[in-house]
Amino acid sequence: MDFISIDVETANPNMASICQIGVVRYSDGVLREEWESFVDPNDYFDGMNIAIHGITEEEVAGAPAFKELYPELTRWLGDSVVICHTHFDRLAIVRACDQHFIAHPSCQWLDSSRVARRAWSKFAWKGYGLANLCNELGYTFSHHNALEDAKAAAQVFLAACQETGLDVAGWIERVEKPVELGGTGSGADIRRDGNPDGTFFGDVIAFTGALAFPRKEAADLAASVGFRVSSSVTKKVTTLVVGVASPRFLVHSRR
Incomplete structure (x- = not known):
C-alpha cells in the first residue's frame, strides 16, 4: 500500500x-x-x-x-x-x-x-x-x-x-481488464474503458442493431482507440453505431 x-x-x-x-x-x-x-x-x-x-x-x-x-x-x-x-x-x-x-x-x-x-x-x-x-x-x-x-x-x-x-x-x-468480467452475452459484458492514449478518449460509444461481426470484437476495437463502450444508449453516449440489414432501410433527414 x-x-x-x-x-x-x-x-x-x-x-x-x-x-x-x-x-x-x-x-x-x-x-x-x-x-x-x-x-x-x-x-x-x-x-x-x-x-x-x-x-x-x-x-x-x-x-x-x-x-x-x-x-x-x-x-x-x-x-x-x-x-x-x-x-x-x-x-x-x-x-x-x-x-x-x-x-x-x-x-x-x-x-x-x-x-x-x-x-x-x-x-x-x-x-x-x-x-x-x-x-x-x-x-x-x-x-x-x-x-x-x-x-x-x-x-x-x-x-x-x-x-x-x-x-x-x-x-x-x-485495471487492464474490462469493467464487467464474464457474463452470458448480455449487454453488460461489452462495457469497456477507453485506451487513455487513444484518439477518441473521453467519448462514449454504443452499438445497436445487427453488426457484421460479434459485438465484443466491436467493443474491443472501439476501446483500443479510446472510446468508453456503453452497454446501452444513454445521454452520455457521444457516438452511436447502428447496424442495419440493408442500407435501403436507412432514412436520411435533412434540415
Missing part, C-alpha cells in the same frame, strides 16, 4: 501549461508527506481555466518554471506507482516534459477513475468525476486545488482498496 498521488492545474487548454502541482506520498496506506508548488508556465492564462481553479498570472509570478521543478518532481515520483484521477495529469506531465526536451518520469501510472469504475458500478449514473466520487464517499475537499485533488484521488483509491480487498499490485492488474 505504498504509492504517490499527484494532480496538476493548467493555465490554458495546452496540457503542457502546468501552473500548479500537488503531490502526496502514502506508505502502508497512511499519508506521510505532501508537497505543492505554483509553476510559471511561461504561457497565457485562459479565462476558462482561471474560472475553474482561480489561479492567475499574478499568483505564479516569480514561481519556478516546470524545468526548474523537474528534479524535485522526479524525486517524488521516482520509480513509484503514481495515482492520478483520469489521464489528464499524466498527459500534462508528459507534454510538459516533451516541451522542455526532458525525460518522462520513470514511474508506473494508475488511473483512480478506472479503479473506481471497477470498484463501484453503483456510482455510474452520477459519473466517476473526482467531486462526484468524493461526495458519494463522504470525503470533503477543495476541488481544483492541486494538493487537495491529489489527496482526494488517494482517498478514492484507498476506499476502492477497502471495498474490494485489492492492494496496489492487485489494482495494477485489475
Whole structure:
C-alpha cells in the first residue's frame, strides 16, 4: 500500500501549461508527506481555466518554471506507482516534459477513475468525476486545488482498496481488464474503458442493431482507440453505431 498521488492545474487548454502541482506520498496506506508548488508556465492564462481553479498570472509570478521543478518532481515520483484521477495529469506531465526536451518520469501510472469504475458500478449514473466520487464517499475537499485533488484521488483509491480487498499490485492488474468480467452475452459484458492514449478518449460509444461481426470484437476495437463502450444508449453516449440489414432501410433527414 505504498504509492504517490499527484494532480496538476493548467493555465490554458495546452496540457503542457502546468501552473500548479500537488503531490502526496502514502506508505502502508497512511499519508506521510505532501508537497505543492505554483509553476510559471511561461504561457497565457485562459479565462476558462482561471474560472475553474482561480489561479492567475499574478499568483505564479516569480514561481519556478516546470524545468526548474523537474528534479524535485522526479524525486517524488521516482520509480513509484503514481495515482492520478483520469489521464489528464499524466498527459500534462508528459507534454510538459516533451516541451522542455526532458525525460518522462520513470514511474508506473494508475488511473483512480478506472479503479473506481471497477470498484463501484453503483456510482455510474452520477459519473466517476473526482467531486462526484468524493461526495458519494463522504470525503470533503477543495476541488481544483492541486494538493487537495491529489489527496482526494488517494482517498478514492484507498476506499476502492477497502471495498474490494485489492492492494496496489492487485489494482495494477485489475485495471487492464474490462469493467464487467464474464457474463452470458448480455449487454453488460461489452462495457469497456477507453485506451487513455487513444484518439477518441473521453467519448462514449454504443452499438445497436445487427453488426457484421460479434459485438465484443466491436467493443474491443472501439476501446483500443479510446472510446468508453456503453452497454446501452444513454445521454452520455457521444457516438452511436447502428447496424442495419440493408442500407435501403436507412432514412436520411435533412434540415
